[in-house]
Amino acid sequence: MQIRFSALDLPTSGTLVVFVAEDLKAGAETQALLSKLDGLERAAKVQEFTGAAEQTMTLLAPAGSALDKIIVVGLGGETLDVLGWMRLGGRLSALLGTKADASVFVDLPDGQEGDPAKDVAPMLAYGVSLRAYTYDRFKTTSKKDGEPATAAAGKGKGKKKPADPTLTLLCAEQAAAKKAFQRWQAVADGVNLARDLVNDPANVLGPEEFAARCSALSSLGVTVEVLGDRDMKKLGMGALLAVGQGSERESRLVVMRWKGTKKKTSKPVAFVGKGVVFDSGGISIKPSGGMEDMKGDMAGAACVTGLMHALAARKAKVDAIGIVGLVENMPDGRAQRPGDIVTSMSGQTIEIINTDAEGRLVLADALHYTITTYEPQTVINLATLTGAVIVALGHHYAGMFTNSDDLAEHLTAAGEASGDQVWRLPLGKPYDKLIESKFADMKNTGGRSAGSITAAQFLKRFVGETPWAHLDIAGTGMSAPKTDVNDSWGSGFGVRLLDRYVADVFEGK
Helix, strand or coil: CEEEEECCCCCCCCEEEEEECHHHCCCHHHHHHHCCCCCHHHHHHHCCCCCCCCCEEEEECCCCCCCCEEEEEECCCCCCCHHHHHHHHHHHHHHHCCCCCEEEECCCCCCCCCCHHHHHHHHHHHHHHHHCCCCCCCCCECCCCCCEHHHHCCCCCCCCCCCCCEEEEECCCHHHHHHHHHHHHHHHHHHHHHHHHHHCCCCCCCHHHHHHHHHHHHHHCCEEEEECHHHHHHHCCHHHHHHHCCCCCCCEEEEEEEECCCCCCCCCEEEEEEEEEEECCCCCCCCCCCHHHHHHCCHHHHHHHHHHHHHHHCCCCCEEEEEEEEEEECCCCCCCCCCCEEECCCCCEEECCCCCCCHHHHHHHHHHHHHHHHCCCEEEEEECCCCHHHHHHCCCCEEEEECCHHHHHHHHHHHHHHCCCEEECCCCHHHHHHHCCCCCCEECCCCCCCHHHHHHHHHHCCCCCCCEEEEECCCCCECCCCECCECCCECCCCHHHHHHHHHHHCCCC
16 A cells, blocks of 8 residues: 555545544544535434544545545544554554555544644554555465456456555645654564565575575665574584574574664664574474464564664664574474584583474574674564463563563563563573573473573573563464554564664664
């Protein structure tokens, strides 16, 4: 869907959306329009429409108008904040669909706060951009009538590619609204990039192909470096390489650097993502039911990639490093076995108890490499790490573990402001004892009890004193519940959260 901004004038075609508060209170321009409609009060009575939040009412356009219809959307009696306008934009996208042009009359009723041009219209457009995302790359027939999708898209004989529908935001200061939206469009594009990566099947998106998608960010000014098996072996990344040794595909470590300040000696903020492009469980193979979802076990790496896109596209005033460890965990004859002992880049040894506890091995080397190479002031990692976090928190919050109270506060606030919410879970010595090994420095799993916490304790051993947070996004990064702004299996969780964190903490926005 294309999004544009125009003056606060009545459109000449398509569907028009207007807003009213409770008791049909409307802005002056909206009230003038509604006063021309015959039977407005009767229609509201018949449809039991009062202007309450999330209520909608469809009306015929006025006589002589070229409009198809007018949709009246209730805002209720409370003032919407910017997050509320974003969510409303998502609901509008779902309501309007993607088949026809529509316009939104951004004229606020009394009592609604916020600048229509700088806050309301851009956030509505932001919500529309997020909710309008679809993943139909491999669809060969349309849902409507079984017609080949290639033909419907203009690739078939005698067919023309249909024009993308346009949603126009009508507001008094359209130029200011368009400028304000550029920042949010960059973030939406980053979220949708992450969704694409999570939704792509593993036979299409292996470590090499994922690395190529990261390299494409160079067009935005991101410096990208790709390390292969030989490079990582020289660095001593025995933990990461052990995970991928059962796959025919080589592993990759990708470093993405965005220099958004002019400071020559500033320490960057670093983001590290687990990128297991497919997780069979290895020798400790997973049950077959639902294993297809393990194409999404790289949602942490997808988030980091989408975030780097967002920061570069909006020219964020921050120095940021994004690092993703990309592997495939397969049960080949060369695969690591339970009982094996591997040596991480840090020199610490790890006894493999379960080859399905592989993501933490990838992150162990990626975190150590990040901290020792770039000396970041803060490092945040994301991973679909444990099913246990879903048992604890369900699919609505990501689990947050951190050695810094300040970082916990910042991430919690950013989650509340962005809609990607996190919940802090504990770390402590009693949990750390659960990963002690008889034969090595540690073992890679502490058993069923407190599985998310012992996984975080494992990672904590590789970060030293650097302020660090681990976000377990197993319940939110893939197969998450549908929301006002997400209708995709791969949600892109974390991009909005970390973009807001960067804006609040490093840019002062």
